[in-house]
Amino acid sequence: MEEEKDPFALITMTIPKRAPVFPGSVGTFRYRLVRDGKAGEGTVQASVYENICFEKAKHIETESFPWTEEGMAQIRAWLNQKLQERGTQPFSILGGRDVE
Secondary structure (H helix, E strand, O other), X not given: OOOOOOOOOXXXXXXXXXXXXXXXXXXXXXXXXXXXXXXXXXXXXXXXXXXXXXXHOOOOEEEEEEOOHHHHHHHHHHHHHHHXXXXXXXXXXXXXXOOO
């Protein structure tokens, strides 16, 4: 049996260095990372929200993690937990719903 691939494996120490705000999605599951400070010393705030732009989202869950290797592993675990709780649908241009 093939092991499931971690959809958040790309979240490593380098992601927060690329941009101060890093949005992402897995289907209709939306997340956002915001860095504060420097790698090894600062924090990364992770948020999950409904399938809408962050500025208009009403159901946002946020958690802060240290910007370290361990913190990145904690972010990946937290996002995987939230993905399980919230679920996702395959993304489509029709409001994020499958065409029937």
